Amino acid sequence: MRLCLDVGGTYIKYGLFNTAGQWEIQGKVTTQRQSIDDFFDPICQLIAEIEKTYQITAIGLSFPGFINQKTGEAVYSGAIAPLHGKNICHELSQRLVKTYPIFIENDANCAALAEMYSGNAQETESFVLLTLGTGVGGAIVVDGQILSGAHFRGGEFGMMVTDFHQNSYRSLHELASTSALMTEYRRVKGDSFIQEEAIFSEIDQPGIHEVIENWSHYVGILIYNLSVTLDPQKILIGGGISQNDRLIPIIEKALEQNPYWHDFKVPLVTCLHHNNSGVLGALHLIETQGGRK
Incomplete structure (x- = not known):
């Protein structure tokens, strides 16, 4: 055993x-x-x-x-x-x-090993796994091997600074994580409580549409940067929120606003194994x- x-x-x-x-x-x-x-x-x-x-x-x-x-x-x-x-x-x-x-x-x-051997990255030599949760994390697989980095810090995507003039050194942990999305949701809705997996069901409500759209913009920037840097075959998205079928279309809509995305576009899929x-x-x-x- x-x-x-x-x-x-x-x-x-x-x-x-x-x-x-x-x-x-x-x-x-x-x-x-x-x-x-x-x-x-x-x-x-x-x-x-x-x-x-x-x-x-x-x-x-x-x-x-x-x-x-x-x-x-x-x-x-x-x-x-x-x-x-x-x-x-x-x-x-x-x-x-x-x-x-x-x-x-x-x-x-x-998580990347699980997807590579029995999940949605089978027969995929090079891919990125992106996790959206309390923070933003991930893994990089190149030619079938985990890219850990010289100091074992490979895949720390949440520490990226992508919006300096607007947010100074606030990282993507603070802008693109599920926690960041839920914080903004509560700011708009007050004390309302909702499970993160269900938040997209309120996308048409006043104020919530803007919250989700702004958050998806940061997630899209991250995905675009990963694509142009690593040129993976696909990008997998994990975390509890990935179990919502509306996540990928919302992110893809944000990405389509980027005029350069069509040159670097790669498939986006959710992880199979989740928890x-x-x-x-x-x-x-x-x-x-x-x-x-």
């Missing part, structure tokens, strides 16, 4: 897979961020509980931040501050009774990395 963990700021999702790649069990535990020990304790408890029934042969980790997947170090660990600069594979291994091969990769890169992408990507990480610890 392979145990795959997708570490997020709120929850750690997990899946146990048999040798045929089929789910045996899945679930989630709360992410503890107070200290290193607090973070690893529920993971170790989960592994001990699973080992009562199953034999784990390898562990895969989808992890936020700048991840050196060759050494296991989290150069930067996102919202899990106690793990900055720590070797995640070593820290976990020394807390376990048994020794397992442990593999780790950045969460967006894991399971990190766990599935960790599984593919185990399968592709073999026995390397």
Whole structure:
């Protein structure tokens, strides 16, 4: 059995897979961020509980931040501050009774692996995966390989500055994320609450049309810049909002306003695996990395 963990700021999702790649069990535990020990304790408890029934042969980790997947170090660990600069594979291994091969990769890169091996990027050598959520993230695949960058920061699209004269150094995290869209929605609607996946159902309401149009403009700028820089075969879009069928047409409408888009146009498609992408990507990480610890 392979145990795959997708570490997020709120929850750690997990899946146990048999040798045929089929789910045996899945679930989630709360992410503890107070200290290193607090973070690893529920993971170790989960592994001990699973080992009562199953034999784990390898562990895969989808992890936020700048991840050196060759050494296991989290150069930067996102919202899990106690793990900055720590070797995640070593820290976990020394807390376990048994020794397992442990593999780790950045969460967006894991999502790209999931789409490449069993999702909407199959038989695609070069593509970009863009995630729209609390922030803006992503992954770059060139000639079938993840482009991590010299400092493991490849795919940090949300840190782009694209509108300096209007917004100074505000990044695309603050302009193109789903959080940015929802913040502007609440500014217009007051205390109204709506799930992000349903926000486009209100696109014809006064004020909301402008909010969505302005947001899609920033997303379109990002996609255009990625296309002219990387020339991918396609761009995949993930995040909870990508489950809304109206997302792609709204972004494409914004892109069509760019007079240069027709020269650099590439297909836009949503990710297939959505919330399971990190766990599935960790599984593919185990399968592709073999026995390397």
